[in-house]
Amino acid sequence: MNRKRTAIAVAAAGTVAGVTGLVLIASPAGANEAPPVLPPISAQALVQSVLDTKVPAMDGAVELQNNIGLPVPGLPQSSGSGEIAHVYSDGQGRGRIALKQGGAERTIVQDGTTTWLWNSADRSVVKYRNGDTAAKQHDQVSDPTTAAQTIVGKIQQDSVITVDGTARVAGRPVYQLVLTPKPTERTLLREVRVSVDADTRLPVRVEVLANGQSEPALEVGFTTFNAGAPDPSLFTFTPPAGAKVTDGTSAVRDEKERTDLFNAVNGKFVGEGWDTVFTGKVPASLLSTQASKDPNRGPVDVTGLLSRLGKPVTGPFGSGYVISTKVGTALITTDGRVAVGAVPQQVLVEALGAK
Amino acid sequence: MTTLAAPLPVRRAPMTRVLRSELRMVLRRPRTLIGLGLLALVPVVMGIGIxxxxxxxxxxxxxxxxxxxxxxxxxxxxxxxxxxxxxxPLTGAMLAADALAGESAHGTLRGLLMAPVGRGRLLAVKAFGVAAVTLLAVVMMAITGIITGVALLGGSGMLTASGTTLSFVDALGRVAVTVVFVAIQVWAVAAIAMAVSAYTEHPLIVVVVTLGVIIVSGVLSSIPALDWLRPVLIVTSWDAISEVIVDPLSWRPLVEGTLRALCYLAIGGSIAFSRMLTRDG
Structure with a gap:
């Protein structure tokens, strides 16, 4: 009998230890830590320090959590979460970003004179010489004090901007900068929460919270963050043998095509602030059955897809489909007009009427 | 009257000899050899196909x-x-099934349980046999994979998913990391199989239950509504192998997967041990 009791004790102890371990692995570290105590700071000073800061020498893993209720193309599955990128910076303008896309990986390396884009799916490399585009962006934020005033002033037209306490992101103390839409704004969003690292003043996490939701609908942030210079060899890139190397200048054509497409869509923004709505027109032919670009897949039935994702609606605009998520709504009419915004359906209908 | 002599000193066979004889016994089974041979052929067939x-x-x-x-x-x-x-996992389950349930089916486990050997020691020797042969299977796959890869597909180093090229020695290091990681994952599966094996005398049940656990875990992990369950499922760790081909290597997912496997080892091992303590034949 004694042996039996030992046996039960052993089984219980081992199982409890194993299950506890599994649960510990599953739960994020430091979830229940008390928020750190940091010196108080005004919202404008915080925004200014963010604009003022330069990316320091660091590396970290970035995770995306998507709970908006619809799969976003190119991002992990709906309601999925996972590491999407790893960022390295040497603090002097050189950097490396490794992006995960399905089973493939894209690596972007800025080595000081050239930017390399590597795609493991087709083993291609695109290289861009550092042109004057980067320099131009530099001029705009050359005076962070006025820039901060302008930005904070612009934001305050439609939102309330506050510093809402402190927290920890990836083990680092952060200030939480919260943008709340003013009551007059007709939006689905409750607030946007930006966590700013207290030490480096880098935004390390962005959360988008929708009305009536306690969990963020969309969350992008660091899960690990190590200050200190990474291995300098990370900031060089040599195209591997057998890779297709193209010069970035030939890729400019793509950008022109994109602006052409934008013009064809005849897009414009209606309203301002949180209830800005993008309206446009897609060729009605797009809504009929399409031959897919991917030869392995069958033709895409766009209308069928729409009726599955959205629900049919009618109104002054005619008839169409409305696709709603927790953070935004899209309305597509059967004659090809489109309206998208972080707003309820009624605002989209008005925006279509405002044309 | 007669005074009882001091109890005879317990003479135990040296552990190394016991382990060696167990290993020899496992490796002498034709199904083990056929299984190992087929596994070693997998990379060769894949290399030819690619x-x-x-x-x-x-x-x-x-x-x-x-x-x-x-x-x-x-x-x-x-x-x-x-x-x-x-x-x-199938190989691990098969070996674990033979180790206890198979012996029991042949009636040979009874003799081992009657022998003046600690039950823990008996289980340890049996578990060693399973673990050593699964490791052998993984190492053999790696070796035939390297030979086939270099011979048929070529390449002087290893092109990583990040676009860097590793030297041959570094590439061997990555293969070694994969071997260790995969072996520990298979041991975790084999530990569950050992627990089942300790309870039954039908080897087939062990294989069926273990594969059932893996298939059900795979199904559960693909249901979006059960996302919260993913971190505790054994199959979740297996995606982490793709981290091995990323440069620089990020250890976090690999370490996490290993810890998860160790938790399953603790659960399976302790249940198997507790059953062995009370088992009669």
Missing amino acids: SIAASDSSSGAEGMAALVVGNGMLLPIFALSIAVVMLL
């Missing part, structure tokens, strides 16, 4: 498969990442 497909213009391969072409040192890692999903 080298034929590569000469046939662009294939629609994705992820790791797309990188293996002309990148021979990736073949052992690719082969192990495929085998860990079903073939290696």
Whole structure:
């Protein structure tokens, strides 16, 4: 009998230890830590320090959590979460970003004179010489004090901007900068929460919270963050043998095509602030059955897809489909007009009427 | 009257000899040898298939498969990442089934249980046999994978998913990391199988239950509504193998997967041990 009791004790102890371990692995570290105590700071000073800061020498893993209720193309599955990128910076303008896309990986390396884009799916490399585009962006934020005033002033037209306490992101103390839409704004969003690292003043996490939701609908942030210079060899890139190397200048054509497409869509923004709505027109032919670009897949039935994702609606605009998520709504009419915004359906209908 | 002599000193066979004889016994079974041989052939067949497909213009391969072409040192890692999903767990389950349930079916376990040997020691020797042969299977797959990869697919080093090229020695290091990681994952599966094996005398039940656990885990992990369950499922760790071909190597997912496997080892091992303590035959 004694042996039996030992046996039960052993089984219980081992199982409890194993299950506890599994649960510990599953739960994020430091979830229940008390928020750190940091010196108080005004919202404008915080925004200014963010604009003022330069990316320091660091590396970290970035995770995306998507709970908006619809799969976003190119991002992990709906309601999925996972590491999407790893960022390295040497603090002097050189950097490396490794992006995960399905089973493939894209690596972007800025080595000081050239930017390399590597795609493991087709083993291609695109290289861009550092042109004057980067320099131009530099001029705009050359005076962070006025820039901060302008930005904070612009934001305050439609939102309330506050510093809402402190927290920890990836083990680092952060200030939480919260943008709340003013009551007059007709939006689905409750607030946007930006966590700013207290030490480096880098935004390390962005959360988008929708009305009536306690969990963020969309969350992008660091899960690990190590200050200190990474291995300098990370900031060089040599195209591997057998890779297709193209010069970035030939890729400019793509950008022109994109602006052409934008013009064809005849897009414009209606309203301002949180209830800005993008309206446009897609060729009605797009809504009929399409031959897919991917030869392995069958033709895409766009209308069928729409009726599955959205629900049919009618109104002054005619008839169409409305696709709603927790953070935004899209309305597509059967004659090809489109309206998208972080707003309820009624605002989209008005925006279509405002044309 | 007669005084009882002091109890005879217990003479135990040296542990190394016991382990060696157990290993010899496992390796003498024809099904073990056939299983090992077939597993070693998997990378060879994959290498031949990939080298034929590569000469046939662009294939629609994705992820790791797309990188293996002309990148021979990736073949052992690719082969192990495929085998860990079903073939290696099947091997581990089969070995664990033979270790206890198989002995029981032959009636030989009774003799071992009657012998003046600690039950813990008996289980340890049996578990060693299973663990050593699964490790052997993984190492053999890696070796045939390296040979086939270098011979058929070529490539002097290893092209990583990040676009860097590793030297041959570094590439061998990555293969070694994969071998250790995969072996620990298979041990975790084998520990569950050992627990089942301790309770039954039908080896087939062990294999069926273990594969059932793996298949059900795979199904559960693909249901979006059960996302919260994913971190505790054994199959979740197996995706982490793709981290091995990223440069620089990020250890976090690999360490997490190993810890998860150790938790399953603790659960399976303790249940198997507790059953062995009370088992009669």
